[in-house]
Amino acid sequence: MATATTNGPKTRIALDGISETLLWTLYHRAMEARRPDAVLDDPVGVELLDAIDYPFERRFGKADMGSAQGQALRALTFDRQIREFLDAHPDGTAVALGEGLETQFWRVDNGRMRWLTVDLPEIVDLRRRLLPHEERMRAVACSALDERWMDEVDPSRGVIVTAQGLLMYLQPAEVRMLIARCAARFPGGTLVLDSVPRWFSAQTVKGRVKTREGFVAPPMPWGMDASERWKLHGAHPNIVEIQDQALARGRGFFYTRVAPHAHLIPVVRSRRPSITVIRFGPGTAGE
Ligand SMILES: C[S@@+](CC[C@H](N)C(=O)[O-])C[C@H]1O[C@@H](n2cnc3c(N)ncnc32)[C@H](O)[C@@H]1O
Structure with missing residues (x-):
């Protein structure tokens, strides 16, 4: 359920379930972005946070700067994938599945790309x-699992699909089906997704991931250990490459020395949240 009402210059928002988590990510990302030494430049996100009337601190706790920087670096890592795609396909389409209140369009816009929010x-x-409102931006109001949004994508100038903070909330079979459909519908395209490790997924399913203030993270039934991402090849024959994408480098010991190299550290490398880039071959659409 979602409600939004005007409260003076601010919009009062009430969300629950998975959708409420978009306020968690916005809060942390924007709190990092407002620092003078921020790792992410996101003025639209900061303005958006200020425009929302919602008890962020009472619900989620004080934005601890570790989580805030982590959220911002995750967003930055996705931004870099989109920018790389736009360098090769300046008129291409970026599809943001489960976009929530992300403000990525304004961070990566090259003045030519097309954007689709789902x-x-x-x-x-x-x-x-x-x-x-931006002219090159459209939105489809449906589940990422509904193929309607795919009909809205013009694949002729290149397609990148992102699922930032979404797939962990879906069932494993749904994730596989979504990846397979993207592989079939967007030959030559790219899918960027993030995932939580299995141990963390299990904790959320038991309702054990919570803040001191009482916010309980919704169940994340899809967990994938980084070491098993190769299994995604089996989702569709048009998947030609699966890559681990290291987190962008940030500030401080953890985000300069540990997190960007987590894929090399024994034990940690398999049990960490990770970002995966999947590339599709030229197989014919509808394969
Ligand atoms: C954790 S938030 C992430 C928001 C944004 N991508 C970010 O990183 O800040 C999860 C988002 O997924 C959306 N969502 C949940 N289930 C969905 C579904 N089946 N299809 C599309 N979006 C969904 C929620 O509404 C919410 O916006």
């Missing part, structure tokens, strides 16, 4: 109320 109807509505 999220649940109440969230697409929230974006319309809270974010500027």
